[in-house]
Amino acid sequence: MxxxxxxxxNLVRHFGDVKAVDGINxxxxxxxxxxxxxxxGAGKSTAVRMLTTLLRPTSGTARVAGFDVVKQAxxxxxxxxxxxxxxxxxxxxxGFELLELxxxxxxxxxxxxxxxxxxxxxxxxxxxxxxxxxxTYSGGMRRRLDLALSLIHQPTVLFLDEPTTGLDPMSRLxxxxxxxxxxxxxxxxxxxxQYLEEADQLVNRIAIIDHGHIVREGKxxxxxxxxxxxxxxxxxxxxQNDAAKSVLRRFGELRPTAEGTLGxxxxxxxxxxAEVVRALxxxxxxxxxxxxxxxxxxxxxxxxxxxxxxxxxxxPQAG
Amino acid sequence: MRRxxxxxxxxxxxxxxxxxxxxxxxxxxxxxxxxFPLFFAALGSSAFSRAISLPGFPAVDSYLQFTLAGTxxxxxxxxxxxxxxxxxxxxxxxxxxxxxxxxxxxxxxxxGRLAGSSLFGAMQALVFLLVLWPFGVTVQAGxxxxxxxxxxxxxxxxxxxxxxxxxxxxxxxxxxxxxxxxVLFILLFLxxxxxxxxxxxxxxxxxxxxxxxxxxxxxxxxxxxxxxxxTAMAQTLAIPTGIAILTTLLALRQLQARLANR
Numbered sequence: 001m002x003x004x005x006x007x008x009x010n011l012v013r014h015f016g017d018v019k020a021v022d023g024i025n026x027x028x029x030x031x032x033x034x035x036x037x038x039x040x041g042a043g044k045s046t047a048v049r050m051l052t053t054l055l056r057p058t059s060g061t062a063r064v065a066g067f068d069v070v071k072q073a074x075x076x077x078x079x080x081x082x083x084x085x086x087x088x089x090x091x092x093x094x095g096f097e098l099l100e101l102x103x104x105x106x107x108x109x110x111x112x113x114x115x116x117x118x119x120x121x122x123x124x125x126x127x128x129x130x131x132x133x134x135x136t137y138s139g140g141m142r143r144r145l146d147l148a149l150s151l152i153h154q155p156t157v158l159f160l161d162e163p164t165t166g167l168d169p170m171s172r173l174x175x176x177x178x179x180x181x182x183x184x185x186x187x188x189x190x191x192x193x194q195y196l197e198e199a200d201q202l203v204n205r206i207a208i209i210d211h212g213h214i215v216r217e218g219k220x221x222x223x224x225x226x227x228x229x230x231x232x233x234x235x236x237x238x239x240q241n242d243a244a245k246s247v248l249r250r251f252g253e254l255r256p257t258a259e260g261t262l263g264x265x266x267x268x269x270x271x272x273x274a275e276v277v278r279a280l281x282x283x284x285x286x287x288x289x290x291x292x293x294x295x296x297x298x299x300x301x302x303x304x305x306x307x308x309x310x311x312x313x314x315x316p317q318a319g
Numbered sequence: 320m321r322r323x324x325x326x327x328x329x330x331x332x333x334x335x336x337x338x339x340x341x342x343x344x345x346x347x348x349x350x351x352x353x354x355f356p357l358f359f360a361a362l363g364s365s366a367f368s369r370a371i372s373l374p375g376f377p378a379v380d381s382y383l384q385f386t387l388a389g390t391x392x393x394x395x396x397x398x399x400x401x402x403x404x405x406x407x408x409x410x411x412x413x414x415x416x417x418x419x420x421x422x423x424x425x426x427x428x429x430x431g432r433l434a435g436s437s438l439f440g441a442m443q444a445l446v447f448l449l450v451l452w453p454f455g456v457t458v459q460a461g462x463x464x465x466x467x468x469x470x471x472x473x474x475x476x477x478x479x480x481x482x483x484x485x486x487x488x489x490x491x492x493x494x495x496x497x498x499x500x501x502v503l504f505i506l507l508f509l510x511x512x513x514x515x516x517x518x519x520x521x522x523x524x525x526x527x528x529x530x531x532x533x534x535x536x537x538x539x540x541x542x543x544x545x546x547x548x549x550t551a552m553a554q555t556l557a558i559p560t561g562i563a564i565l566t567t568l569l570a571l572r573q574l575q576a577r578l579a580n581r
Binding site for chain 2: 082107
């Protein structure tokens with residue numbers, strides 16, 4: 001069995017009296033896309049900065065790519081790719097020049113550098129803009145260049161800190177697809193996000209972080225399952241409302257839903273949808289519309305922290 | 320794992336290239352540091368043309384000839400702040416973090432910035448020598464004198480750039496670096512950059528006597544007016560070298576402190 005590429009044990013980072021990260025234990029397995037979900041100030045970026053050697057832990061240990069982040073920091077750096085949300089890209093240099101610089105810093109020989117830079121520029125769709133100064137790039141182009149920069153040395157572990165914050169929906173989708181492709185090619189990805197949809201769509205496993213603590217960890221689907229049963233919503237004609245209700249009650253508690261629809265907390269989850277449909281059919285009830293709503297990650301977040309991530313700017317912050 | 324010197328050298332070259340490109344891609348930065356000293360030289364040449372007959376002035380054909388060394392030093396001081404300000408901007412914007420997240424030689428980050436502004440200092444000195452040459456301003460010490468003044472420009476820019484880098488690394492603020500620039504300007508005016516020390520008196524003279532800029536300028540001036548001498552070359556090159564060693568040690572210490580505080 002291979003050693004997990006990211007292991008953190010009781011990782012702590014204090015800034016004065018502020019406990020930004022307060023005892024994180026974490027294992028990310030090879031080939032995973034692992035997400036840190038939390039609002040601003042929850043401690044996710046601080047945790048990533050420790051794992052990428054940019055911050056020293058106040059206490060605790062972490063090993064990344066098989067190396068200790070404090071004692072073997074340079075070895076960690078040689079084996080990871082890092083794209084930080086708050087690390088600017090020099091606007092006075094061109095995309096190609098920045099890739100060239102990055103290649104030198106990672107010790108890529110000059111004869112391989114150009115080919116690698118060209119490959120990456122093509123991969124992120126910036127070939128045409130390669131010789132333009134970064135100052136003229138859009139936000140999405142900068143993020144894609146940032147990703148290319150982090151991949152110059154073909155890292156086995158990639159850290160992405162809020163990779164899509166501030167991007168338009170199309171740029172976000174493009175970046176997600178690229179992250180998935182990298183992952184399929186074998187790169188272990190750890191990303192931080194404050195977007196529920198990003199966590200839901202992109203990651204295999206997630207840790208919800210709040211006030212410096214991991215409050216939930218697992219697969220998004222498993223976490224959502226712990227919150228409760230999914231809601232099955234149906235539309236039937238008014239004349240069949242009562243009959244439909246009595247059928248639905250056999251599968252769980254009725255739930256309040258939008259006007260003109262009926263909902264039930266479906267015990268047993270998606271596996272029982274077919275059974276419900278058969279029962280409705282046997283009762284000669286015509287179903288006009290049917291949908292199964294899983295509990296959302298926001299429900300998980302709310303259950304774990306007592307407040308919702310959507311609109312979490314009002315939530316108390318750890319720093 | 321110990322870093323190989325060749326790797327450090329490659330990092331230094333790449334980061335020096337970056338900082339040099341950055342300077343020359345900002346005309347708004349390059350222009351004033353070339354134009355203002357020449358403007359001051361032209362103004363001084365017009366206003367103080369008769370001052371050269373005052374007792375204490377060396378025997379020169381024009382004030383412009385006398386002020387060549389002051390013009391070079393003024394320009395280099397102007398320009399040497401740019402590297403440190405850019406280092407502070409890197410810290411502010413997060414590019415410094417980008418470099419730290421890579422296996423970059425830490426000292427190369429500092430020396431790369433210093434190399435850029437030092438090369439700019441040498442280029443400024445060369446430009447001033449070339450621009451003033453058609454106006455009869457020559458260096459009597461010949462080719463060795465010209466080279467010494469250009470190298471002196473490099474060393475002065477390095478020394479001052481390192482000192483300003485201490486501020487950049489301490490504060491991480493480009494504004495703070497720019498804010499300390501007037502101190503350099505005052506030091507320049509409290510030196511013999513524009514008038515010989517022999518014409519000064521009182522506290523002004525005492526400060527100019529203690530001010531290392533006076534001796535640097537006088538070395539260049541001697542090369543320009545009197546010709547080649549070991550003393551003049553030593554003043555032109557050894558004084559900025561000595562200051563550069565001191566300020567570089569301070570900058571390295573501040574870099575270490577910044578990295579340790581992470």
